[in-house]
Amino acid sequence: MASKKLTDVPDHLNEEYYQISPDILESFSKFRPPLDIFRFKEEVARIEPFYRVGERLDKERIDELARLTREGFSFVSRVDHPVYVKHIAHQLDLVLVDKNLKEREIADIFAEALGMRLEGFFEQPVKAALDRLNEDLMVLTEYLWNDVYRIRALLRRLRREHTLANHALNCGLVGLGLFLKINESEIGKEITRKTFDHVTLGLFLHDLGMSKIPLFIRNKTQALSRDEQQKILNHTLVGREMLSKLDLRYKEVEACLGEHHERLDGSGYPQKLKGREISPLGRLCAVVDSYCAMITDRAHAKAMEPAEAAKILAEDQRRYDPRFTLPLQAMVLAGR
Known part of the structure; x- marks a missing residue:
């Protein structure tokens, strides 16, 4: 169309x-x-x-x-247009064929398609579902590789209700927006298309291990038991273990899965890494994961306004790297 x-x-x-x-x-x-x-x-x-x-x-x-x-x-x-969005979401590569769709219309289609694929994958995280998701993610990277500024319309399609699929969608889009903002001059030079593809996978799949946590624990409003807390804390390790079964052995994906809960001061988990022990992508993903959780309605907390959430993270330089929180804050304020 x-x-x-x-x-x-x-x-x-x-x-x-x-x-x-x-x-x-x-x-x-x-x-x-x-x-x-x-x-x-x-x-x-x-x-x-x-x-x-x-x-x-x-x-x-x-x-x-x-x-x-x-x-x-x-x-x-x-x-x-809503009927068309649902139709094309099942054949996402068609957005690359039709050069005359408006960017906001393409953004609607990407949000619908990726949300649908992520929901299906997290319900059944097997290789076949991953392959379908990966096909659509590669359409997204092709779209952004040709014009990094296209991310702006996508960032206006974030979901405000917290589900595992919605959180993955939000983190993927915000993470790519931040990654592109910081590395714009390196796209196509130091940063190759293959690296960009792997970063994209890592950002969208960083919470893979949460798919193995029962829904009643993820949505629980009361205090978690010690056993339930341990299950949550183990989700990064579980996610890393799942990568082998899914044949995803990329360092970028491993960094996102393993380090998105690490903090600069060593207060994070699972390895209690500090400072530069955490990879740059792990530090970026930590910022994005926290921000996207803060701007959605969760079982135990109401959504914050994006500018407020970004401000809180930017002020917490003890735990979050300002090389990522400050550009995120600028990106959020520019998009208001």
Whole structure:
């Protein structure tokens, strides 16, 4: 689906409709497309209905729709954008094909697709589910690699309710935003595409071990028992163990999983690392994990305003590295 402006189409129509590309049409059900389709009648310069959801296209109309699409005269209403988001979320690579979607529309699609994949993966963290998630994450890295500033629209799609999948989505997006802000000049030079891919995996999967913690413990509002506390504390070690079974042996992923609860003063866990004993990516992930927890409604705490959460972290230089908290604070304030 595209918003490509045609010289023969009045400007105001491009605000109400967007053009369907041949690739997008191909992704629809041939006989029963998932949303209403309109055609542009050049002779009267007007949009009119071509297909309504619930109808069935016959062979003649399928061929006609294909011709209209090739000529740039088939459209869908922007009112149906939510329907399209859910459709394209299952075939995320199509966002790279359609060059004319608006960035905010692409951001909606990424948030829907990645949220869906993360939820499925954390419910069943097996190799097949990881492969599906990884395919979509690589679409994301391709999208951002071509223009790092595209992250801005994605950062406006953070979830405010705390679930494991929502937390992973938020940390992945905020983590990438912070990583790109700090390393913008190194993208494509010192930082290769392979490194960027591995960092992305680490940020989205940093809480992998939490998938093995029973939901009733994760959502418990009362004080945890000693045994329950130990299960929570062990989630970083459990996550590292899961990496072997999932065939994820990248240092960037290991750093995110193993170090996101370490603190500069040694008060963190599991290894009580201090200062530079914690890798730069581990320190970044620690900041991102804490920030994303603070801005969501959790079982035991209400969400903070993003600027307040970023300020608290920036002031806590005993535990959090200011080389990451200060750029995060600047990023949050710039996005308000």
